[in-house]
Amino acid sequence: MSRCLKIINIVGARPNLPKIAPLMREMQRHPEIEPVLVHTGQHYDETLSDIFFRQMGIPAPHVNLEVGSGSHAAQTAEILKRIEPILIERQPDLVLVVGDVNSTIAAGLAAVKLGIPLAHVEAGLRSFDRTMPEEINRVLTDAIADYLFVTEEDAIEHLLKEGRPRKCIHLVGNVMIDSLHQFLPIAQKSRIGEDLGLKNGADWERFAVLTLHRPSNVDSTEKLAELLGAMDAIAAQVPVVFPVHPRTQQRLTQTGITHHRQLCLIPPIGYLDFLCLVSKATLVLTDSGGIQEETTALGVPCLTLRESTERPITISEGTNLLIGTDPARIIAAVQDLLAGNRKIGRIPPLWDGHAAERIVEILLRTLPVELAS
Numbered sequence: 001m002s003r004c005l006k007i008i009n010i011v012g013a014r015p016n017l018p019k020i021a022p023l024m025r026e027m028q029r030h031p032e033i034e035p036v037l038v039h040t041g042q043h044y045d046e047t048l049s050d051i052f053f054r055q056m057g058i059p060a061p062h063v064n065l066e067v068g069s070g071s072h073a074a075q076t077a078e079i080l081k082r083i084e085p086i087l088i089e090r091q092p093d094l095v096l097v098v099g100d101v102n103s104t105i106a107a108g109l110a111a112v113k114l115g116i117p118l119a120h121v122e123a124g125l126r127s128f129d130r131t132m133p134e135e136i137n138r139v140l141t142d143a144i145a146d147y148l149f150v151t152e153e154d155a156i157e158h159l160l161k162e163g164r165p166r167k168c169i170h171l172v173g174n175v176m177i178d179s180l181h182q183f184l185p186i187a188q189k190s191r192i193g194e195d196l197g198l199k200n201g202a203d204w205e206r207f208a209v210l211t212l213h214r215p216s217n218v219d220s221t222e223k224l225a226e227l228l229g230a231m232d233a234i235a236a237q238v239p240v241v242f243p244v245h246p247r248t249q250q251r252l253t254q255t256g257i258t259h260h261r262q263l264c265l266i267p268p269i270g271y272l273d274f275l276c277l278v279s280k281a282t283l284v285l286t287d288s289g290g291i292q293e294e295t296t297a298l299g300v301p302c303l304t305l306r307e308s309t310e311r312p313i314t315i316s317e318g319t320n321l322l323i324g325t326d327p328a329r330i331i332a333a334v335q336d337l338l339a340g341n342r343k344i345g346r347i348p349p350l351w352d353g354h355a356a357e358r359i360v361e362i363l364l365r366t367l368p369v370e371l372a373s
């Protein structure tokens with residue numbers, strides 16, 4: 001009798017969506033796989049979730065757990081509680097999680113406690129900063145996953161040092177870069193340049209893109225005010241477009257921090273508009289993880305406003321510079337870039353748009369399921 005490989009794929013927060021899109025597409029190309037999509041509901045706003053589904057053609061989730069926002073413990077516990085009956089009812093052969101958000105560890109933990117094999121895509125990344133909630137999520141998810149799909153060589157070393165068996169670790173490339181390859185030509189048709197007055201005919205002005213949402217940068221009023229002070233100085237030299245994450249917006253609303261006219265605050269934007277902006281930017285300032293990778297893939301200079309990165313390949317091979325959060329250092333780094341001293345990077349191995357194919361091929365080859373003969 002033929003038997004389908006049932007894989008439950010988990011998404012929860014915005015950065016999960018460009019990672020799951022190519023995996024769902026690749027799984028759907030294989031009739032021997034039945035891909036199921038579960039959204040935890042960690043992110044629920046149109047601009048943080050729905051628009052990504054539409055723009056990237058991700059199928060509507062079969063189940064939405066609708067957990068919403070909450071403290072780390074409350075959110076994680078709620079996902080654990082709500083996903084368990086789904087896993088028991090649907091009996092998947094594998095649960096696949098991506099990235100490092102609370103939904104990643106919560107769904108992974110529920111799966112392994114039921115004896116369901118677990119795959120972690122983007123395994124082995126380490127900032128070695130355990131004050132970051134994502135670092136805890138990474139370490140714990142990697143400790144329990146049966147398949148560890150990694151984007152870069154350093155990740156293999158980290159996993160081996162943590163005692164994970166070599167046979168579980170697979171260097172496959174970067175699924176988020178699969179999405180970038182697929183959607184970049186469509187993103188170039190975005191009208192965001194005209195809408196923001198950055199484009200005249202075919203010509204783009206010089207401009208910077210800024211994103212800030214790490215708790216360490218935005219949860220303290222003093223830190224956020226200090227960073228925006230630096231951004232004011234930069235905005236006086238070059239327009240800075242700043243799509244504001246809800247976490248950051250809450251802090252700005254509470255504190256009423258003011259900013260320079262050339263610092264252009266806009267609500268969160270969809271994947272295509274954002275990709276278009278980043279691809280045309282003179283430079284990007286960010287504390288995001290994924291954007292460090294996207295700028296490396298696009299060859300756009302990136303200044304990372306953090307003290308550590310879990311993505312060192314974007315520094316050793318890519319266009320990323322880790323400059324921390326000291327205002328004087330940030331301003332100096334931007335001036336250096338604007339003066340033409342830009343770092344020339346190269347694309348890391350296997351960041352070629354085919355990571356999802358490699359992952360699905362490995363799963364089909366190794367999962368202990370009797371398939372159709």
Ligand code: UD1
Pocket residue numbers: 013014015042043044045048069070100101102103133134213245246247
């Ligand atoms: C989460 C991830 C982080 C990721 C980020 C991307 C964890 C621990 N953190 O952080 O790794 O980089 O997503 O965006 O999983 N909110 C809304 N609308 C939404 C969702 C949230 O307004 O759709 C507001 C809520 O007030 C919420 C706050 O944003 O309390 C933070 O959301 P949360 O999911 O807890 O963390 P993020 O900061 O988004």
